Amino acid sequence: MTRRVPARDVVVFTRLFATMIGAGLPLVQSLNILGRQTEHRGFRRVIRGMVRDVESGETLSGAMGRHRRVFSELSVSMVAAGEAAGALDTILGRLADFLEQHGALARKVRAALIYPAMIFAVTVPAVAILLVFVIPTFESMFASAGVPLPAPTRLVIAASAVVQGYWWALLGAVPLPALAVRRALGTSRGRLFMDRLMLSVPILGGLLRRAAVSRFTRTLGTLVASGVSILQGLEVTARTAGNRVIHDAVMSSRAAIERGETIARPLEESGVFTPMVVRMVEVGEQTGALDEMLTRVADFYEQEVDTALEALIAMVEPAMIVVLGVVVGGMIVAMYLPIFEMITAV
Incomplete structure (x- = not known):
């Protein structure tokens, strides 16, 4: 199996x-050159396999279709359209533009996710060290001094006791949410629920919605501009949407077209696409410039x-x-409260 x-x-x-x-090099010669200069061994084997397939009479899109771990369905569909139209260089250029964007x-x-991940990676070990090593030292000191402990201090000491006594259960419980989400995503209803939930999350949901609309319009616009039929383009776009809500809306549009209706109405009914997107798609359908309208929408949403x-x-x-400061700083302050009270009492 080819590595990713x-x-x-x-x-x-x-x-x-x-x-x-575009420069006029034969197909097989171009593939041979690219195969020789590719550093990734797995990709080199894929290209060599494509050369053998093409030399055996297979189309380029057919050869690419044998390696779906490398070439997406969108790529294969666009190349097939380019071969049929005799404009392979143009289509490959559009595909490269799409992949780059x-x-x-x-x-x-x-x-955008790196910084929060780094903060989280620092916070968790810091809190664990405090709860396992630092807090017990303070607890022993307070117990020997017989000092009455305020509520924040008792809460932190209780948390320390839980971590020390049940660390194995806490570690075991860490992967459970991930496993539950993964299992839910494995079902059609679970995936639909999770995708709807993610789109409804404040702030993040709006970002995901914009990204999904951008991907939909860019993908479909690129396919239509490349000569792929609207029905096939919608099917490919739905499968590469990455969101079940978008997938269902696109497939509803495809079914509507098969019934002789327009694309716009099912998109509007999905509740995912804004009125601007729906109107521009509608205008694109009416004027025969759907690919241009979709590209404009994609540019805007990007x-x-x-x-x-x-x-x-x-x-x-x-x-x-702030969260890091509140958690770590709050624990430290809670442990020093009894000391402050002792000093005040003296």
């Missing part, structure tokens, strides 16, 4: 492939996601610092 190929390698491959095909958004989201991410980071950073 980094997304960046796939983007570079697609961009260089488009350049070579999608990768840039993913990197921004990951970057900017919205950037703005929302910056605002979220600006809000999360001080909030995490």
Whole structure:
């Protein structure tokens, strides 16, 4: 089985492939060159396999379709449309643009999560050290002195006793929420519930909604502009949406088109897409410029996601610092309260 190929390698491959095909190099020769210069061993084997398939009479899209761990369904569909239209270089260029934009958004989201993750990684060990090693020392000192303890101090000492006495149960309980969520995501109803829940979370839900709309419009716009039929484009977009709510809305639109209706109405009924998105899709349908309208919406929402991410980071950073200060500082103050009372009494 092929190891996971980094997304960046796939983007570079697609961009260089488009350049070579556009320059007039034969398909097999281009693949051979790309295979030789690819550093990732697994990806090199994939490209060599594609060369063998193409030389055996397989289409490029068919050869790519044999490696779904590397090439997404969207990529395969776009390449198939490019082959049918005789515009493979143009389609590969559009695909590279799409992958670069999608990768840039993913990197921004990951970057936004780094700081909270670092704060969490510092806070948990710090609290554990205080509860396991520092608090018991204070407890022994207070017990020998016979000092009456205020409520905050008793609470911290009780928490320390729980951690020391039941640390094995606490460690065992850590993966339970993750396992429960994973099991829920394994079912259709559970996935739908979780996706709806995530979209309804304050602040984060709005960001996820914008990102989902951006991905939907960018994907469908790219597919339609590449010559993929609207029905196939909607099906591919639904499967790559990454959100069950979006998936169901897109598939409802696909069913509506099969019945001779428009795309816009099911999107509006889903409650996920804003009136602006619905109206622009509707105008695109009426004017025959659906791909252009979808691209404009995608550009707008990508900017919205950037703005929302910056605002979220600006809000999360001080909030995490405050939480860290309250938790760690509160524990320290609670343990020093009896000492202050002893000094005051003297």
